[in-house]
């Protein structure tokens with residue numbers, strides 16, 4: 516494995532059993548230098564366990580983790596150059612902000628003048644100058660979160676590990692702090708592994724996303740790749756909303772859905788498949804389109820929800836209920852019979868073996 520990649524952190528077939536649960540199952544993943552990689556998946560899929568193995572809090576049962584091509588699994592946590600912000604970020608309640616942030620430096624016996632300078636530096640970075648002598652209970656949730664972040668950054672870790680760092684914040688603050696974390700990470704160029712079960716959060720802040728399910732990494736890609744070209748039905752369903760329909764690919768670029776043949780750019784191999792259609796890639800109209808090169812599906816509006824920036828329709832079409840989002844809907848919403856036009860370049864097809872993911876044969 517010597518000098519073979521630019522991966523900063525590399526997982527190779529990492530497996531971890533906890534009790535009787537196979538928490539992490541043969542995970543392989545490369546995190547490039549300076550990259551913000553997110554582990555995204557439902558509760559219990561093995562995200563925290565994976566992160567803890569990088570920090571050295573768990574030892575893998577099999578496989579190896581490399582940091583710059585150096586195998587680290589036998590290096591104890593305190594000798595690894597990583598810092599982790601925990602899912603339940605625990606600040607020491609009896610310590611001030613400055614003491615909390617400086618904790619890791621005291622453990623590392625950093626000399627006090629230098630420690631003060633570094634504490635001052637990270638507090639400035641996270642916008643907490645002036646709060647040094649407050650105690651955690653005197654801070655808002657967002658401020659406490661920033662103390663936890665500062666405490667991780669102050670030891671100047673080579674790799675930053677963040678485990679659902681925003682879970683204790685309300686929705687508005689989550690959005691603000693995640694943007695702050697992302698800007699900070701970009702300014703520092705710090706290799707970061709971030710864990711969340713929130714797909715929107717993952718899409719909004721990551722360079723790359725590794726989607727996990729039942730201990731396995733099922734897809735790795737940019738947010739756009741994950742969203743537009745999900746590797747299987749699980750990913751399509753978990754990341755964003757998706758409409759599905761069984762289809763027959765009749766020729767390259769052509770798909771039969773009921774009695775309609777649609778152009779679908781990504782359909783290559785003839786045979787049965789599952790069409791994946793994102794709600795915002797469908798156009799809705801009250802009348803059938805006249806251009807014959809874009810066949811439309813006929814549907815009927817079941818329900819509509821006006822959400823301000825968009826109207827979300829539940830439309831019965833091709834024997835199922837699809838969700839269709841219409842941006843900037845204005846005051847006149849559609850009802851009754853409608854026509855759905857699909858964007859050939861935005862649809863995705865999944866073939867048989869990708870439809871039900873059995874945990875084997877990662878794409």
Ligand SMILES: Nc1ncnc2c1ncn2[C@@H]1O[C@H](COP(=O)(O)OP(=O)(O)OP(=O)(O)O)[C@@H](O)[C@H]1O
Nearest residue numbers: 533534536538557558559560561562563564565712
């Ligand atoms: N100490 C433990 N003993 C036994 N099983 C455990 C232990 N810790 C975790 N598990 C199990 O291992 C699996 C993975 O847990 P993990 O904490 O990595 O999930 P997660 O993806 O971080 O979930 P969440 O989003 O809920 O934090 C789960 O099925 C969990 O129940």
Ligand SMILES: [Mg+2]
Nearest residue numbers: 562563564602
């Ligand atoms: Mg977790």
